[in-house]
Amino acid sequence: MGFANSACSFTRFRILDPVPTELWSQIPDKLKQFAFRDIDDIPEMQAQGWVCYEDMLDTEWVTAPPQKGAYIVFSLRFDIRRIPxxxxxxxxxxxxxxxxxxxxxxxxxxxxxxxxxxxxxxxxxxxxxxFLPIPSEFNVLWSIDRNEVWFASTQNKMIDLFVEEFLKTFELKLEQLTPYNLADSMLDEESLARLDQLEATQFAPLS
Structure with a gap:
Protein backbone atom coordinates (compact mmCIF):
# COMPACT_ATOMS: atom_id res chain seq x y z
CA MET A 1 0.00 0.00 0.00
CA GLY A 2 1.19 3.53 -0.79
CA PHE A 3 0.10 7.16 -0.82
CA ALA A 4 -1.58 6.74 -4.22
CA ASN A 5 -4.03 4.19 -2.78
CA SER A 6 -7.45 5.11 -1.47
CA ALA A 7 -6.30 4.13 2.04
CA CYS A 8 -2.80 4.07 3.46
CA SER A 9 -1.14 3.50 6.83
CA PHE A 10 1.91 5.66 7.40
CA THR A 11 4.34 6.94 10.01
CA ARG A 12 5.23 10.63 10.43
CA PHE A 13 8.67 11.95 11.29
CA ARG A 14 10.22 15.34 11.85
CA ILE A 15 13.78 16.19 10.89
CA LEU A 16 15.84 17.05 13.96
CA ASP A 17 18.89 18.48 12.20
CA PRO A 18 19.03 21.77 10.26
CA VAL A 19 18.75 20.99 6.54
CA PRO A 20 21.68 22.56 4.65
CA THR A 21 20.54 24.79 1.77
CA GLU A 22 22.84 23.03 -0.66
CA LEU A 23 21.23 19.65 0.12
CA TRP A 24 18.16 20.33 -2.02
CA SER A 25 20.15 20.37 -5.26
CA GLN A 26 22.10 17.26 -4.15
CA ILE A 27 19.07 15.07 -3.39
CA PRO A 28 18.79 13.44 -6.88
CA ASP A 29 22.47 12.43 -6.80
CA LYS A 30 22.23 11.16 -3.22
CA LEU A 31 19.20 9.04 -4.09
CA LYS A 32 21.10 7.51 -7.02
CA GLN A 33 24.15 6.93 -4.83
CA PHE A 34 22.08 4.87 -2.38
CA ALA A 35 19.63 3.46 -4.93
CA PHE A 36 18.40 -0.11 -4.81
CA ARG A 37 20.72 -2.78 -6.23
CA ASP A 38 19.10 -5.97 -7.54
CA ILE A 39 20.07 -9.28 -5.88
CA ASP A 40 18.27 -11.69 -8.23
CA ASP A 41 21.59 -13.05 -9.52
CA ILE A 42 23.66 -12.93 -6.33
CA PRO A 43 23.17 -15.03 -3.15
CA GLU A 44 22.27 -12.18 -0.80
CA MET A 45 19.33 -12.66 1.56
CA GLN A 46 18.08 -9.08 1.41
CA ALA A 47 18.68 -5.70 -0.17
CA GLN A 48 17.27 -2.21 0.29
CA GLY A 49 17.62 1.14 -1.41
CA TRP A 50 15.79 4.07 -2.98
CA VAL A 51 13.75 3.87 -6.18
CA CYS A 52 11.58 6.22 -8.21
CA TYR A 53 8.13 6.88 -6.72
CA GLU A 54 6.43 6.26 -10.05
CA ASP A 55 8.34 3.08 -10.94
CA MET A 56 10.01 0.73 -8.45
CA LEU A 57 12.23 -0.61 -11.26
CA ASP A 58 13.65 2.85 -11.99
CA THR A 59 16.82 3.54 -9.99
CA GLU A 60 17.96 6.42 -12.21
CA TRP A 61 14.80 8.55 -11.95
CA VAL A 62 14.29 8.50 -15.72
CA THR A 63 10.53 8.15 -15.31
CA ALA A 64 10.13 11.30 -13.21
CA PRO A 65 12.28 13.47 -10.90
CA PRO A 66 11.81 13.25 -7.12
CA GLN A 67 10.87 16.94 -6.78
CA LYS A 68 7.11 17.60 -6.78
CA GLY A 69 6.56 21.26 -5.88
CA ALA A 70 7.01 21.64 -2.13
CA TYR A 71 7.60 17.88 -1.73
CA ILE A 72 10.31 15.33 -2.41
CA VAL A 73 8.84 11.90 -3.20
CA PHE A 74 10.59 8.58 -3.67
CA SER A 75 10.29 5.02 -2.37
CA LEU A 76 12.25 2.55 -0.29
CA ARG A 77 12.45 -0.81 -2.00
CA PHE A 78 13.14 -3.85 0.16
CA ASP A 79 13.75 -7.30 -1.33
CA ILE A 80 14.15 -10.39 0.85
CA ARG A 81 14.56 -14.09 0.18
CA ARG A 82 12.27 -16.23 2.30
CA ILE A 83 13.35 -19.88 2.39
CA PRO A 84 10.91 -22.05 4.38
CA PHE A 131 14.59 -18.83 -4.35
CA LEU A 132 13.99 -15.43 -5.92
CA PRO A 133 13.77 -12.46 -3.52
CA ILE A 134 10.31 -11.04 -2.80
CA PRO A 135 10.13 -7.30 -3.59
CA SER A 136 8.23 -4.71 -1.58
CA GLU A 137 7.95 -0.94 -1.92
CA PHE A 138 7.28 1.78 0.68
CA ASN A 139 6.55 5.34 -0.44
CA VAL A 140 8.30 8.34 1.11
CA LEU A 141 6.91 11.88 1.11
CA TRP A 142 9.20 14.69 2.33
CA SER A 143 7.42 17.98 3.02
CA ILE A 144 10.01 20.70 2.51
CA ASP A 145 7.94 23.48 4.08
CA ARG A 146 6.85 21.51 7.16
CA ASN A 147 10.20 19.78 7.69
CA GLU A 148 8.33 16.49 7.98
CA VAL A 149 8.75 13.10 6.34
CA TRP A 150 5.95 10.59 5.87
CA PHE A 151 6.76 6.91 5.41
CA ALA A 152 4.10 4.50 4.09
CA SER A 153 4.54 1.79 6.71
CA THR A 154 3.84 1.20 10.39
CA GLN A 155 5.98 -1.94 10.73
CA ASN A 156 8.68 -1.47 13.37
CA LYS A 157 11.26 -3.35 11.30
CA MET A 158 10.65 -1.19 8.23
CA ILE A 159 10.57 2.02 10.29
CA ASP A 160 13.98 1.23 11.79
CA LEU A 161 15.37 0.37 8.35
CA PHE A 162 13.97 3.56 6.83
CA VAL A 163 15.40 5.81 9.57
CA GLU A 164 18.81 4.15 9.15
CA GLU A 165 18.78 4.53 5.35
CA PHE A 166 17.58 8.14 5.55
CA LEU A 167 20.40 9.04 7.95
CA LYS A 168 22.98 7.26 5.80
CA THR A 169 21.79 9.02 2.65
CA PHE A 170 21.08 12.57 3.79
CA GLU A 171 22.97 12.73 7.11
CA LEU A 172 19.78 13.94 8.81
CA LYS A 173 18.28 12.44 11.97
CA LEU A 174 14.57 11.68 12.13
CA GLU A 175 12.27 11.55 15.14
CA GLN A 176 9.02 9.64 14.96
CA LEU A 177 6.03 11.88 15.61
CA THR A 178 4.27 9.92 18.34
CA PRO A 179 1.30 11.60 20.05
CA TYR A 180 3.58 12.63 22.94
CA ASN A 181 6.22 14.09 20.62
CA LEU A 182 3.51 16.02 18.83
CA ALA A 183 2.28 17.42 22.12
CA ASP A 184 5.86 18.28 23.06
CA SER A 185 6.20 20.37 19.90
CA MET A 186 2.88 22.21 20.50
CA LEU A 187 2.64 22.81 24.26
CA ASP A 188 4.48 25.20 26.56
CA GLU A 189 6.50 23.89 29.51
CA GLU A 190 3.65 24.31 32.00
CA SER A 191 1.15 22.43 29.84
CA LEU A 192 3.66 19.71 29.10
CA ALA A 193 4.33 19.28 32.82
CA ARG A 194 0.60 18.76 33.41
CA LEU A 195 0.55 16.24 30.58
CA ASP A 196 3.36 14.27 32.23
CA GLN A 197 1.25 14.00 35.39
CA LEU A 198 -1.73 12.43 33.64
CA GLU A 199 -2.44 8.76 34.26
CA ALA A 200 -3.95 6.32 31.79
CA THR A 201 -7.71 5.77 32.13
CA GLN A 202 -8.80 2.25 33.03
CA PHE A 203 -11.78 1.38 30.80
CA ALA A 204 -11.91 -2.34 31.65
CA PRO A 205 -13.89 -3.27 34.77
CA LEU A 206 -11.75 -4.02 37.80
CA SER A 207 -11.92 -7.65 38.95
Missing part, protein backbone atom coordinates in the same frame (compact mmCIF):
# COMPACT_ATOMS: atom_id res chain seq x y z
CA UNK A 85 12.46 -23.58 7.49
CA UNK A 86 11.23 -27.02 6.41
CA UNK A 87 13.14 -26.74 3.12
CA UNK A 88 16.35 -25.78 4.95
CA UNK A 89 15.89 -28.65 7.43
CA UNK A 90 15.38 -31.19 4.65
CA UNK A 91 18.36 -30.16 2.52
CA UNK A 92 20.63 -29.90 5.57
CA UNK A 93 19.60 -33.44 6.59
CA UNK A 94 20.41 -34.67 3.08
CA UNK A 95 23.82 -32.96 3.19
CA UNK A 96 24.61 -34.48 6.61
CA UNK A 97 23.52 -37.95 5.45
CA UNK A 98 25.74 -37.75 2.38
CA UNK A 99 28.63 -36.51 4.53
CA UNK A 100 28.19 -39.45 6.95
CA UNK A 101 28.19 -41.90 4.02
CA UNK A 102 31.45 -40.43 2.72
CA UNK A 103 32.99 -40.57 6.16
CA UNK A 104 31.90 -44.20 6.66
CA UNK A 105 33.70 -45.12 3.46
CA UNK A 106 36.83 -43.58 4.99
CA UNK A 107 36.33 -45.36 8.31
CA UNK A 108 35.31 -42.17 10.15
CA UNK A 109 32.13 -41.50 12.14
CA UNK A 110 32.39 -38.04 13.72
CA UNK A 111 31.38 -34.81 11.92
CA UNK A 112 32.99 -31.79 13.55
CA UNK A 113 31.05 -28.66 14.46
CA UNK A 114 33.07 -26.66 11.94
CA UNK A 115 32.18 -29.13 9.16
CA UNK A 116 28.48 -29.00 10.06
CA UNK A 117 28.65 -25.21 9.89
CA UNK A 118 30.36 -25.42 6.51
CA UNK A 119 27.71 -27.82 5.20
CA UNK A 120 24.91 -25.51 6.35
CA UNK A 121 26.55 -22.56 4.57
CA UNK A 122 26.82 -24.61 1.39
CA UNK A 123 23.16 -25.63 1.64
CA UNK A 124 22.07 -22.00 2.16
CA UNK A 125 24.08 -20.84 -0.86
CA UNK A 126 22.44 -23.47 -3.07
CA UNK A 127 18.95 -22.62 -1.79
CA UNK A 128 19.47 -18.88 -2.24
CA UNK A 129 20.19 -19.51 -5.90
CA UNK A 130 16.83 -21.29 -6.23
Missing amino acids: AGVIKKHLAVALRDEKNRMNEQGKTFISRERKKELKEQVMLRLRAR
Whole structure:
Protein backbone atom coordinates (compact mmCIF):
# COMPACT_ATOMS: atom_id res chain seq x y z
CA MET A 1 0.00 0.00 0.00
CA GLY A 2 1.19 3.53 -0.79
CA PHE A 3 0.10 7.16 -0.82
CA ALA A 4 -1.58 6.74 -4.22
CA ASN A 5 -4.03 4.19 -2.78
CA SER A 6 -7.45 5.11 -1.47
CA ALA A 7 -6.30 4.13 2.04
CA CYS A 8 -2.80 4.07 3.46
CA SER A 9 -1.14 3.50 6.83
CA PHE A 10 1.91 5.66 7.40
CA THR A 11 4.34 6.94 10.01
CA ARG A 12 5.23 10.63 10.43
CA PHE A 13 8.67 11.95 11.29
CA ARG A 14 10.22 15.34 11.85
CA ILE A 15 13.78 16.19 10.89
CA LEU A 16 15.84 17.05 13.96
CA ASP A 17 18.89 18.48 12.20
CA PRO A 18 19.03 21.77 10.26
CA VAL A 19 18.75 20.99 6.54
CA PRO A 20 21.68 22.56 4.65
CA THR A 21 20.54 24.79 1.77
CA GLU A 22 22.84 23.03 -0.66
CA LEU A 23 21.23 19.65 0.12
CA TRP A 24 18.16 20.33 -2.02
CA SER A 25 20.15 20.37 -5.26
CA GLN A 26 22.10 17.26 -4.15
CA ILE A 27 19.07 15.07 -3.39
CA PRO A 28 18.79 13.44 -6.88
CA ASP A 29 22.47 12.43 -6.80
CA LYS A 30 22.23 11.16 -3.22
CA LEU A 31 19.20 9.04 -4.09
CA LYS A 32 21.10 7.51 -7.02
CA GLN A 33 24.15 6.93 -4.83
CA PHE A 34 22.08 4.87 -2.38
CA ALA A 35 19.63 3.46 -4.93
CA PHE A 36 18.40 -0.11 -4.81
CA ARG A 37 20.72 -2.78 -6.23
CA ASP A 38 19.10 -5.97 -7.54
CA ILE A 39 20.07 -9.28 -5.88
CA ASP A 40 18.27 -11.69 -8.23
CA ASP A 41 21.59 -13.05 -9.52
CA ILE A 42 23.66 -12.93 -6.33
CA PRO A 43 23.17 -15.03 -3.15
CA GLU A 44 22.27 -12.18 -0.80
CA MET A 45 19.33 -12.66 1.56
CA GLN A 46 18.08 -9.08 1.41
CA ALA A 47 18.68 -5.70 -0.17
CA GLN A 48 17.27 -2.21 0.29
CA GLY A 49 17.62 1.14 -1.41
CA TRP A 50 15.79 4.07 -2.98
CA VAL A 51 13.75 3.87 -6.18
CA CYS A 52 11.58 6.22 -8.21
CA TYR A 53 8.13 6.88 -6.72
CA GLU A 54 6.43 6.26 -10.05
CA ASP A 55 8.34 3.08 -10.94
CA MET A 56 10.01 0.73 -8.45
CA LEU A 57 12.23 -0.61 -11.26
CA ASP A 58 13.65 2.85 -11.99
CA THR A 59 16.82 3.54 -9.99
CA GLU A 60 17.96 6.42 -12.21
CA TRP A 61 14.80 8.55 -11.95
CA VAL A 62 14.29 8.50 -15.72
CA THR A 63 10.53 8.15 -15.31
CA ALA A 64 10.13 11.30 -13.21
CA PRO A 65 12.28 13.47 -10.90
CA PRO A 66 11.81 13.25 -7.12
CA GLN A 67 10.87 16.94 -6.78
CA LYS A 68 7.11 17.60 -6.78
CA GLY A 69 6.56 21.26 -5.88
CA ALA A 70 7.01 21.64 -2.13
CA TYR A 71 7.60 17.88 -1.73
CA ILE A 72 10.31 15.33 -2.41
CA VAL A 73 8.84 11.90 -3.20
CA PHE A 74 10.59 8.58 -3.67
CA SER A 75 10.29 5.02 -2.37
CA LEU A 76 12.25 2.55 -0.29
CA ARG A 77 12.45 -0.81 -2.00
CA PHE A 78 13.14 -3.85 0.16
CA ASP A 79 13.75 -7.30 -1.33
CA ILE A 80 14.15 -10.39 0.85
CA ARG A 81 14.56 -14.09 0.18
CA ARG A 82 12.27 -16.23 2.30
CA ILE A 83 13.35 -19.88 2.39
CA PRO A 84 10.91 -22.05 4.38
CA ALA A 85 12.46 -23.58 7.49
CA GLY A 86 11.23 -27.02 6.41
CA VAL A 87 13.14 -26.74 3.12
CA ILE A 88 16.35 -25.78 4.95
CA LYS A 89 15.89 -28.65 7.43
CA LYS A 90 15.38 -31.19 4.65
CA HIS A 91 18.36 -30.16 2.52
CA LEU A 92 20.63 -29.90 5.57
CA ALA A 93 19.60 -33.44 6.59
CA VAL A 94 20.41 -34.67 3.08
CA ALA A 95 23.82 -32.96 3.19
CA LEU A 96 24.61 -34.48 6.61
CA ARG A 97 23.52 -37.95 5.45
CA ASP A 98 25.74 -37.75 2.38
CA GLU A 99 28.63 -36.51 4.53
CA LYS A 100 28.19 -39.45 6.95
CA ASN A 101 28.19 -41.90 4.02
CA ARG A 102 31.45 -40.43 2.72
CA MET A 103 32.99 -40.57 6.16
CA ASN A 104 31.90 -44.20 6.66
CA GLU A 105 33.70 -45.12 3.46
CA GLN A 106 36.83 -43.58 4.99
CA GLY A 107 36.33 -45.36 8.31
CA LYS A 108 35.31 -42.17 10.15
CA THR A 109 32.13 -41.50 12.14
CA PHE A 110 32.39 -38.04 13.72
CA ILE A 111 31.38 -34.81 11.92
CA SER A 112 32.99 -31.79 13.55
CA ARG A 113 31.05 -28.66 14.46
CA GLU A 114 33.07 -26.66 11.94
CA ARG A 115 32.18 -29.13 9.16
CA LYS A 116 28.48 -29.00 10.06
CA LYS A 117 28.65 -25.21 9.89
CA GLU A 118 30.36 -25.42 6.51
CA LEU A 119 27.71 -27.82 5.20
CA LYS A 120 24.91 -25.51 6.35
CA GLU A 121 26.55 -22.56 4.57
CA GLN A 122 26.82 -24.61 1.39
CA VAL A 123 23.16 -25.63 1.64
CA MET A 124 22.07 -22.00 2.16
CA LEU A 125 24.08 -20.84 -0.86
CA ARG A 126 22.44 -23.47 -3.07
CA LEU A 127 18.95 -22.62 -1.79
CA ARG A 128 19.47 -18.88 -2.24
CA ALA A 129 20.19 -19.51 -5.90
CA ARG A 130 16.83 -21.29 -6.23
CA PHE A 131 14.59 -18.83 -4.35
CA LEU A 132 13.99 -15.43 -5.92
CA PRO A 133 13.77 -12.46 -3.52
CA ILE A 134 10.31 -11.04 -2.80
CA PRO A 135 10.13 -7.30 -3.59
CA SER A 136 8.23 -4.71 -1.58
CA GLU A 137 7.95 -0.94 -1.92
CA PHE A 138 7.28 1.78 0.68
CA ASN A 139 6.55 5.34 -0.44
CA VAL A 140 8.30 8.34 1.11
CA LEU A 141 6.91 11.88 1.11
CA TRP A 142 9.20 14.69 2.33
CA SER A 143 7.42 17.98 3.02
CA ILE A 144 10.01 20.70 2.51
CA ASP A 145 7.94 23.48 4.08
CA ARG A 146 6.85 21.51 7.16
CA ASN A 147 10.20 19.78 7.69
CA GLU A 148 8.33 16.49 7.98
CA VAL A 149 8.75 13.10 6.34
CA TRP A 150 5.95 10.59 5.87
CA PHE A 151 6.76 6.91 5.41
CA ALA A 152 4.10 4.50 4.09
CA SER A 153 4.54 1.79 6.71
CA THR A 154 3.84 1.20 10.39
CA GLN A 155 5.98 -1.94 10.73
CA ASN A 156 8.68 -1.47 13.37
CA LYS A 157 11.26 -3.35 11.30
CA MET A 158 10.65 -1.19 8.23
CA ILE A 159 10.57 2.02 10.29
CA ASP A 160 13.98 1.23 11.79
CA LEU A 161 15.37 0.37 8.35
CA PHE A 162 13.97 3.56 6.83
CA VAL A 163 15.40 5.81 9.57
CA GLU A 164 18.81 4.15 9.15
CA GLU A 165 18.78 4.53 5.35
CA PHE A 166 17.58 8.14 5.55
CA LEU A 167 20.40 9.04 7.95
CA LYS A 168 22.98 7.26 5.80
CA THR A 169 21.79 9.02 2.65
CA PHE A 170 21.08 12.57 3.79
CA GLU A 171 22.97 12.73 7.11
CA LEU A 172 19.78 13.94 8.81
CA LYS A 173 18.28 12.44 11.97
CA LEU A 174 14.57 11.68 12.13
CA GLU A 175 12.27 11.55 15.14
CA GLN A 176 9.02 9.64 14.96
CA LEU A 177 6.03 11.88 15.61
CA THR A 178 4.27 9.92 18.34
CA PRO A 179 1.30 11.60 20.05
CA TYR A 180 3.58 12.63 22.94
CA ASN A 181 6.22 14.09 20.62
CA LEU A 182 3.51 16.02 18.83
CA ALA A 183 2.28 17.42 22.12
CA ASP A 184 5.86 18.28 23.06
CA SER A 185 6.20 20.37 19.90
CA MET A 186 2.88 22.21 20.50
CA LEU A 187 2.64 22.81 24.26
CA ASP A 188 4.48 25.20 26.56
CA GLU A 189 6.50 23.89 29.51
CA GLU A 190 3.65 24.31 32.00
CA SER A 191 1.15 22.43 29.84
CA LEU A 192 3.66 19.71 29.10
CA ALA A 193 4.33 19.28 32.82
CA ARG A 194 0.60 18.76 33.41
CA LEU A 195 0.55 16.24 30.58
CA ASP A 196 3.36 14.27 32.23
CA GLN A 197 1.25 14.00 35.39
CA LEU A 198 -1.73 12.43 33.64
CA GLU A 199 -2.44 8.76 34.26
CA ALA A 200 -3.95 6.32 31.79
CA THR A 201 -7.71 5.77 32.13
CA GLN A 202 -8.80 2.25 33.03
CA PHE A 203 -11.78 1.38 30.80
CA ALA A 204 -11.91 -2.34 31.65
CA PRO A 205 -13.89 -3.27 34.77
CA LEU A 206 -11.75 -4.02 37.80
CA SER A 207 -11.92 -7.65 38.95
